[in-house]
Every structure is written in structure tokens, then in C-alpha cells.
Amino acid sequence: MKQLFLFLTLIFSIAASDVLVCREEKFRPQIHFSVPENWANDPNGLVYYDGEYHFHYQYHPGNPNNGPKSWAHAVSTNLVIWTDLPVAIEPDHLGDIWSGSAVVDHENTTGFQQDPDIAPIVAIFTHSSSSQQQSIAYSLNKARDYVKYEGNPVLPNNIHRDFRDPKVFRYENKWVMVLAAGDRVMFYSSLDLKSWEYMSEFGADPPQGSHSGVWECPDMLEIKYNGFTYWVLLVSVSGGAHNGGSFTQYYVGLFNGREFQSSQIDTKYLEWGEDNYASVSFSNEPRGRQIIIGWMTNAIYCEQLPTGIFRGEMTLPRVLTLENVAGHLVLKTNLVEEFANLRIPSQEHPLEMRRLEPNGYWNVSEELGFKSQLVEVDLAFNIAGMKGLSALAICFLNRLRQEICVGYDHERPENQEIFVNRELTGDLRSISDHFVGRQTGGRVFKDGIITFKIVLDTTALELYVDGGLTVMTSLFFPDEPMDTLEIRHHAPVDGSEVLLLNGKIQGLRSMYDC
Numbered sequence: 115m116k117q118l119f120l121f122l123t124l125i126f127s128i129a130a131s132d133v134l135v136c137r138e139e140k141f142r143p144q145i146h147f148s149v150p151e152n153w154a155n156d157p158n159g160l161v162y163y164d165g166e167y168h169f170h171y172q173y174h175p176g177n178p179n180n181g182p183k184s185w186a187h188a189v190s191t192n193l194v195i196w197t198d199l200p201v202a203i204e205p206d207h208l209g210d211i212w213s214g215s216a217v218v219d220h221e222n223t224t225g226f227q228q229d230p231d232i233a234p235i236v237a238i239f240t241h242s243s244s245s246q247q248q249s250i251a252y253s254l255n256k257a258r259d260y261v262k263y264e265g266n267p268v269l270p271n272n273i274h275r276d277f278r279d280p281k282v283f284r285y286e287n288k289w290v291m292v293l294a295a296g297d298r299v300m301f302y303s304s305l306d307l308k309s310w311e312y313m314s315e316f317g318a319d320p321p322q323g324s325h326s327g328v329w330e331c332p333d334m335l336e337i338k339y340n341g342f343t344y345w346v347l348l349v350s351v352s353g354g355a356h357n358g359g360s361f362t363q364y365y366v367g368l369f370n371g372r373e374f375q376s377s378q379i380d381t382k383y384l385e386w387g388e389d390n391y392a393s394v395s396f397s398n399e400p401r402g403r404q405i406i407i408g409w410m411t412n413a414i415y416c417e418q419l420p421t422g423i424f425r426g427e428m429t430l431p432r433v434l435t436l437e438n439v440a441g442h443l444v445l446k447t448n449l450v451e452e453f454a455n456l457r458i459p460s461q462e463h464p465l466e467m468r469r470l471e472p473n474g475y476w477n478v479s480e481e482l483g484f485k486s487q488l489v490e491v492d493l494a495f496n497i498a499g500m501k502g503l504s505a506l507a508i509c510f511l512n513r514l515r516q517e518i519c520v521g522y523d524h525e526r527p528e529n530q531e532i533f534v535n536r537e538l539t540g541d542l543r544s545i546s547d548h549f550v551g552r553q554t555g556g557r558v559f560k561d562g563i564i565t566f567k568i569v570l571d572t573t574a575l576e577l578y579v580d581g582g583l584t585v586m587t588s589l590f591f592p593d594e595p596m597d598t599l600e601i602r603h604h605a606p607v608d609g610s611e612v613l614l615l616n617g618k619i620q621g622l623r624s625m626y627d628c
């Protein structure tokens with residue numbers, strides 16, 4: 115019996131970690147998680163337990179269009195190779211299952227625990243019908259099956275029109291929920307996840323940060339900096355971003371168990387690209403890292419993406435830390451170290467120092483004899499000698515000469531200085547009038563040395579500038595693979611100088627076995 119059990123466990127663990135079905139649709143991302151088919155939106159219930167990262171997400175099972183939501187489920191041991199599991203939580207008489215979070219109840223505060231060796235995983239979500247109320251469901255077998263709590267909803271509501279996306283975290287000996295309520299977030303506390311008490315609110319009175327859309331999907335991240343504990347509130351805003359549409363803002367502040375306080379009045383962007391919304395973090399992360407994943411699209415055109423049988427894909431998992439730049443604490447975003455699982459060791463190509471010819475086009479792929487549509491590119495430049503309206507562009511091209519470029523615009527601070535330009539990636543208008551071609555982002559750290567990390571997937575690009583102080587994520591839909599790298603120095607006036615200090619082109623592998 116025991117041997118049979120071991121044998122079955124072995125089969126199960128192989129199935130859960132190694133066998134990935136090949137997905138070869140034209141616009142299928144290969145290193146970003148995407149829904150196998152049908153519709154996906156917000157990440158939900160990101161939680162680590164017993165060697166596994168659980169990723170749930172908003173899912174409409176009927177077709178690749180927006181519709182009534184369930185929580186879908188995928189699992190990973192390394193955050194980059196995912197295995198799909200059956201749908202986790204489905205609609206019932208209380209409504210559809212909208213966004214929320216999940217926690218591990220290590221102390222059996224809920225009384226749900228049966229096996230002393232397996233802690234309950236509790237999902238806290240919005241039940242949406244004629245009103246938005248908060249409910250819970252629990253799993254006693256490591257998120258394989260969820261049971262809805264019979265006392266739902268645990269936080270009833272018939273007052274607030276917008277009252278959703280609960281994110282629950284542990285603070286000392288209680289649970290705290292941060293909830294989006296239209297133009298503010300509200301904080302509630304509980305001892306057992308079943309009964310909740312109002313504590314405070316933040317953001318509307320007085321107004322702080324951006325109010326250009328409805329607030330959604332809040333998160334509270336505890337981040338240490340210089341031995342001191344800060345709290346970062348993430349709030350996704352449904353419209354009005356610098357480049358158009360939805361985006362995520364953040365506040366750096368303090369939390370005392372009851373109230374979040376931040377003196378910040380200005381709007382801070384988690385990232386500037388058009389295609390990152392509703393980022394939330396993993397609960398119970400074993401090393402205390404703050405790892406987030408976002409829905410990689412924009413509220414304005416998410417329903418028009420030309421991806422076929424599936425519509426819904428996610429950003430790479432990212433680690434957030436704080437950094438002091440000129441006296442201000444700002445978020446810094448980087449890839450998780452587990453991303454190394456996607457690097458192909460034999461496809462590492464260093465680049466040496468060189469001066470970029472003014473108005474020169476440097477075909478890097480030709481020089482290296484290496485072409486790939488899945489690459490990670492790291493480049494450091496000295497731009498102190500750039501003059502006038504010069505620009506530095508790092509471009510990925512295909513056989514049809516479609517291109518997507520990222521770079522630095524010198525002397526264009528009014529438009530922000532960092533750009534991603536997908537104007538020439540194909541027919542944008544057929545996707546949406548709002549699928550903006552050229553997007554810009556603000557540089558926080560204005561130094562004569564600039565670094566770029568670019569992760570290029572078949573249909574998505576992630577850009578991390580200055581070690582992750584400026585981040586931009588952008589979808590694109592080319593007709594052929596973007597497999598050639600070219601670096602350009604546009605120099606309308608004489609004497610502009612750009613020096614590549616060092617660089618590396620790293621080939622990546624798909625998360626699927628094809």
C-alpha cells in the first residue's frame with residue numbers, strides 16, 4: 115500500500131512539474147503565463163505552500179471573451195514553469211467569484227484544519243451579484259479542492275457600489291483585509307477570517323495619488339529598507355494612465371495595524387507600460403520576498419486582443435524592493451532569480467565596449483551570428499555625451515522589417531525620457547484605436563550611465579531601466595518572429611556620443627516542451 119502510494123505520488127509530481135503541453139498558436143507567449151484557452155484577467159490568490167507557488171486568476175470558462183468569473187488555478191515550483199490545474203472556485207447562489215487573495219492559516223485560527231500536518235489554505239474573494247460582498251473558501255489538501263464556507267458572505271454589503279478585491283495579510287495576532295471601495299481603500303480586521311471589523315480608510319479624504327479611475331485590486335507589501343519596515347500600498351486604477359487606460363500606482367508609508375499613513379500626494383507608477391494591471395503579491399513567500407504578477411494587458415483593449423482561442427496572459431513574476439533616490443523612497447522592480455531556469459547556458463553572448471556611430475545602425479544579431487525571438491538583453495551605456503534631440507534605440511526586427519524599439523530620448527523630458535515604440539509591429543488599428551504605438555516613461559535616476567534589461571517574448575516585451583527604477587511592459591503582435599537585434603544612435607546634431615560599456619545577449623527557452 116505504501117509503495118503504491120509512493121508510486122502514485124511520483125506520477126503525480128511528474129505530472130505536476132515536468133509535462134507541459136506544447137502550445138504553438140501564432141500569438142502564444144512562450145515565457146509568460148497565459149490561459150490555455152478562453153478568457154483570463156486579474157491574478158488572484160497568489161500563495162506559497164509546501165514547495166508550491168499557487169497562481170489563481172479570474173477566468174471565464176465559456177469562450178475567450180469577458181463573462182461570469184471563476185477562479186482558475188496553475189501551480190509552479192519555480193515561478194516560471196507553470197502547470198495548469200482544474201478550476202478552483204466556481205460561481206454559486208451568492209454570485210460570481212471575483213478577485214481576491216489567499217492565505218495559509220498556520221495557526222488554525224479558522225478551526226478548518228483537520229490534518230495536523232496540512233494547514234488550511236483560505237481564499238478570500240468577492241462574491242458578485244447585485245452587490246459585491248466578501249466570502250471565503252478553504253482547502254484542506256494544498257489547494258487541490260476548495261470548500262466554500264457555509265457562513266458566506268463573511269463581509270456583507272448593500273451600501274457600497276464598488277466594494278471588492280480583498281487582499282488579506284497577517285499583522286501580529288490578527289488578519290487584516292485591504293479592500294477597494296471606489297475612490298479609496300478600506301481596512302478591516304479579523305481573528306478568524308469569518309467575522310470582520312472596520313478599522314480605517316485611505317486615499318479619498320484628503321485625496322492622495324491618482325483618482326482618474328475606479329480603484330481596484332489593492333495590496334499591502336511589507337518591505338524593509340535600511341533596517342526599517344515600510345508598507346507599500348499598491349492600487350490599480352481603471353483609467354487615466356500617462357500612456358492611456360489602466361495602470362497601477364503605489365504609496366510608500368507606514369502601517370500600525372489599524373491605519374495606513376503616507377504623506378505622498380503625487381502619483382507614483384508601479385510601471386509605465388500600457389500592459390500591466392492588477393498586480394498583486396504572493397502570500398506566505400518562504401523568504402519574505404515581495405513577488406508580484408500582473409495581468410498583461412490594458413482595460414481599454416483587453417477584450418480585443420487578436421490571440422484566438424485564448425485571451426489573457428500575465429507579466430513575469432517580479433520582486434519589489436525599496437531604494438532611496440535623491441531622498442525619496444521608490445520601488446525597484448526586478449526579475450525573480452528563478453527566471454534563470456529559462457536561460458539557455460550555451461546561448462550567452464557578451465558584448466564588448468564600443469562607441470555607437472552617430473546615425474549608425476548596428477546589427478548585433480549579424481555580428482554575433484545569433485538570432486532568437488526569445489532573449490534577455492542587458493546593456494549599459496554612457497550617455498553623458500549625447501547632444502540635442504539625439505536618441506538611443508534598441509530594436510527587435512523581423513524579416514518583414516516590422517520592429518519594436520525601446521530606448522532613451524535625450525532632451526525630451528516633457529515626454530518623459532524612456533520609450534517603448536510598437537508603432538511598426540503590425541496593424542495596431544485592427545486591435546484597437548487605443549493600442550498606443552509609442553509609450554513613454556519617466557526616468558527616476560538621472561545619471562550619465564543608463565542600464566537596460568529587456569526580456570523579449572514572442573508577443574510581449576518587458577523593459578527594466580536603471581536596475582528596475584523605470585519599468586515598461588508592452589504587448590505586440592507581429593506577423594513574423596522578431597528575431598534580429600539592432601542598436602541605433604539617432605544623432606541629428608554633430609558630436610553626440612554614446613558608448614556601450616558592456617552588454618549581454620542571453621537566449622531563453624520556452625516554458626513548453628515542443
Ligand SMILES: *[C@@H]1O[C@H](CO)[C@@H](O)[C@H](O)[C@H]1NC(C)=O
Nearest residue numbers: 222224225226227228229230
Ligand atoms: C482546528 O480547530 C478546530 C476548532 O477548534 C478543532 O476542532 C480542530 O481539531 C483543530 N485542528 C487541529 C489540527 O488542531
Ligand SMILES: *[C@@H]1O[C@H](CO)[C@@H](O)[C@H](O)[C@H]1NC(C)=O
Nearest residue numbers: 477478479480481511598600
Ligand atoms: C541583420 O543581419 C541578419 C543576418 O545577416 C539579417 O538576416 C538581417 O536582415 C539584418 N537585419 C537588419 C535590420 O539589417
